[in-house]
Amino acid sequence: MTPASPRLRQSGQLPLRERKKLRTRQVLIDTSLKLFTERGFGGVTLDELCDAVEVSKRTFFRYFASKEDVALAPTQDVWRVFLDTLEACEPNNQRVMEVLQEALSSALDRMAADWAHRVLLSRRLAAANPSMDAHGLHFCRSTTRTALAVLHRRFDLATPDDLRPRLALDMLVAAFECALDDWVLQPAGHGRDDLAGRFHQACAALPHSLTLTAGLRAP
Numbered sequence: 001m002t003p004a005s006p007r008l009r010q011s012g013q014l015p016l017r018e019r020k021k022l023r024t025r026q027v028l029i030d031t032s033l034k035l036f037t038e039r040g041f042g043g044v045t046l047d048e049l050c051d052a053v054e055v056s057k058r059t060f061f062r063y064f065a066s067k068e069d070v071a072l073a074p075t076q077d078v079w080r081v082f083l084d085t086l087e088a089c090e091p092n093n094q095r096v097m098e099v100l101q102e103a104l105s106s107a108l109d110r111m112a113a114d115w116a117h118r119v120l121l122s123r124r125l126a127a128a129n130p131s132m133d134a135h136g137l138h139f140c141r142s143t144t145r146t147a148l149a150v151l152h153r154r155f156d157l158a159t160p161d162d163l164r165p166r167l168a169l170d171m172l173v174a175a176f177e178c179a180l181d182d183w184v185l186q187p188a189g190h191g192r193d194d195l196a197g198r199f200h201q202a203c204a205a206l207p208h209s210l211t212l213t214a215g216l217r218a219p
Contacts, residue, residue, distance in 0.1 A: 068132050083143065
């Protein structure tokens with residue numbers, strides 16, 4: 001099972017045992033991304049990955065459920081930190097969408113500087129491997145359900161069948177995915193701050209997308 005959200009910038013404050021776990025997890029991620037990038041996702045077996053890191057498959061499964069899980073870990077990590085941040089935030093009658101955007105922006109800011117390079121490798125792999133894409137979709141749905149439960153448990157919202165909190169979460173995910181896609185495709189500027197800037201631009205475009213009109217293009 002994957003451990004709780006890694007506190008990537010505060011790991012030095014953790015007990016020695018937890019720091020060792022985080023290091024092992026990070027080595028698994030870095031090694032998998034390196035091997036998958038060099039040889040293809042299907043060209044590396046789980047046994048070969050474990051041999052490269054010098055850990056047993058039993059140890060691997062303490063951290064990740066599959067090859068897809070470890071390859072997608074960089075992007076999944078920011079959403080785990082997002083959930084932690086959402087759990088701890090104290091909004092002052094803010095709009096739910098603002099709360100969600102601030103929580104994800106804070107999560108991005110908390111990621112280590114070299115995290116962005118791992119995300120770039122991960123996204124490029126996912127684009128070429130449908131099994132990773134399907135795994136990412138499953139994780140996205142699970143994260144959305146968890147975030148929605150946090151919103152209803154912690155905040156004074158309308159009835160549980162109100163669609164607005166779910167739609168706000170879906171729009172947040174869509175904005176982040178748009179930002180990620182644009183960020184990956186750009187020829188340069190693949191830092192964490194570059195991704196955060198594109199995320200802010202995508203969020204700013206959300207209200208305008210709801211009022212966008214369409215007419216037939218002239219022949």
